[in-house]
Amino acid sequence: MADGMEQERLAAAVAKNRKVVLRGYIERVPREDDMELVDGGAVELRVPEGVGGGPTVLVKNLYLSCDPYMRGRMQDFIHGSYIPPFKPGSPIEGFGVGRVVHSTHPGFGAGDVVAGMTGWEDYSLITEPEQLRKIEPSDIPLSYHLGLLGMPGFTAYVGFYEICSPKKGEFVFISAASGAVGQIVGQLAKMHGCYVVGSAGSNQKVELLKEKFGFHAAFNYKEEPDLTAALKRYFPEGIDIYFENVGGPMLDAVLLNMRTHGRIAVCGMVSQLGVTSHVGIHNLFSLISKRIDMKGFIQSDYHHLFPQFVDDITKHYRDGKIVYVEDLSVGLESGPAAFVGLFSGRNVGKQVVCVSED
Numbered sequence: 001m002a003d004g005m006e007q008e009r010l011a012a013a014v015a016k017n018r019k020v021v022l023r024g025y026i027e028r029v030p031r032e033d034d035m036e037l038v039d040g041g042a043v044e045l046r047v048p049e050g051v052g053g054g055p056t057v058l059v060k061n062l063y064l065s066c067d068p069y070m071r072g073r074m075q076d077f078i079h080g081s082y083i084p085p086f087k088p089g090s091p092i093e094g095f096g097v098g099r100v101v102h103s104t105h106p107g108f109g110a111g112d113v114v115a116g117m118t119g120w121e122d123y124s125l126i127t128e129p130e131q132l133r134k135i136e137p138s139d140i141p142l143s144y145h146l147g148l149l150g151m152p153g154f155t156a157y158v159g160f161y162e163i164c165s166p167k168k169g170e171f172v173f174i175s176a177a178s179g180a181v182g183q184i185v186g187q188l189a190k191m192h193g194c195y196v197v198g199s200a201g202s203n204q205k206v207e208l209l210k211e212k213f214g215f216h217a218a219f220n221y222k223e224e225p226d227l228t229a230a231l232k233r234y235f236p237e238g239i240d241i242y243f244e245n246v247g248g249p250m251l252d253a254v255l256l257n258m259r260t261h262g263r264i265a266v267c268g269m270v271s272q273l274g275v276t277s278h279v280g281i282h283n284l285f286s287l288i289s290k291r292i293d294m295k296g297f298i299q300s301d302y303h304h305l306f307p308q309f310v311d312d313i314t315k316h317y318r319d320g321k322i323v324y325v326e327d328l329s330v331g332l333e334s335g336p337a338a339f340v341g342l343f344s345g346r347n348v349g350k351q352v353v354c355v356s357e358d
């Protein structure tokens, strides 16, 4: 709690706040001009009296995460959606890392670094501080708490260990393999003793998969006229585990290349986000003939495993067994372009926006 003088100092301090807002709902692949940087006026660098109806934390945003699922929140209604839409005119919400400026919650104090749901703006008032987690100072870059040690890393961890039921020596295929999730799945699978192949959308990403992440093989799906034949080449004996990130024609081709009793972890279908006419899947009969277990999952259902995930992945990172590549764009104003780049594959590694370094 600030004393009288400190309260006066905080009351006097103000800063400029900028926001990236959604202009209106869309029903297609997002474009940069669907979002707009607006002047949010001046913000007092303290939690206003009575705001939020309970303990509240004011954070200065340092890093913001660009994640494909955010596209779903740009539409006012999606059948079966598990997360509410954004509010047009309000800042985009997403995972972020920030520094606490002022707090009325006993668990957080000025200067603490936290990760959690925040807004695409310079300063955010967090009215549900229980969702924040404190980040202790360490050798790990702060932005990694949005990727390697954040939601995408956790998705890779639970998707691989909880959904794929991996066994040593199995054949694993990962699509969008160089991205935030895929790069970690591949490294975990390799550590587990699996044979790992990834697909990605450029030759630069293919090199990254083989040279940096140690995949056994990788290919550029955009240069393969026949995905079924390409997979047959990389997996002459078939695929035991498919970590699905893209959907569409890739899923169809994989179904024909699965082995009996294979597993498909349906993590995401980025190729189908914002597409109005979805690509039909023709080869689902393989699920029966090959007794394939195909299961969708949402990482947040496994939150009880988060502490174990942080311990395991931190150790692997410090032991040099896992490396991580991120794509940092600089400045809040770069957020819209960085976000829409996810849907054309412009990002190389985990896409993060650096708003401020201190």
Ligand SMILES: NC(=O)c1ccc[n+]([C@@H]2O[C@H](COP(=O)([O-])OP(=O)(O)OC[C@H]3O[C@@H](n4cnc5c(N)ncnc54)[C@H](OP(=O)(O)O)[C@@H]3O)[C@@H](O)[C@H]2O)c1
Residues within 6 Å of the ligand: 067, 068, 069, 151, 152, 155, 176, 177, 178, 179, 180, 181, 182, 199, 200, 201, 202, 205, 245, 246, 266, 267, 268, 269, 270, 271, 272, 297, 298, 299, 300, 341, 342, 343, 344, 345, 346, 347, 349, 350, 351
């Ligand atoms: N289930 C969960 O709890 C959960 C949690 C997090 C993420 N996810 C899902 O996991 C997947 C990967 O997410 P991420 O954060 O790791 O994203 P990311 O791979 O870092 O970025 C998206 C990538 O998807 C690829 N892509 C975009 N449009 C495509 C298209 N039409 N066809 C094929 N590939 C396309 C691009 O890579 P290329 O250049 O290789 O094409 C792009 O770089 C997404 O589907 C996401 O929705 C699910």
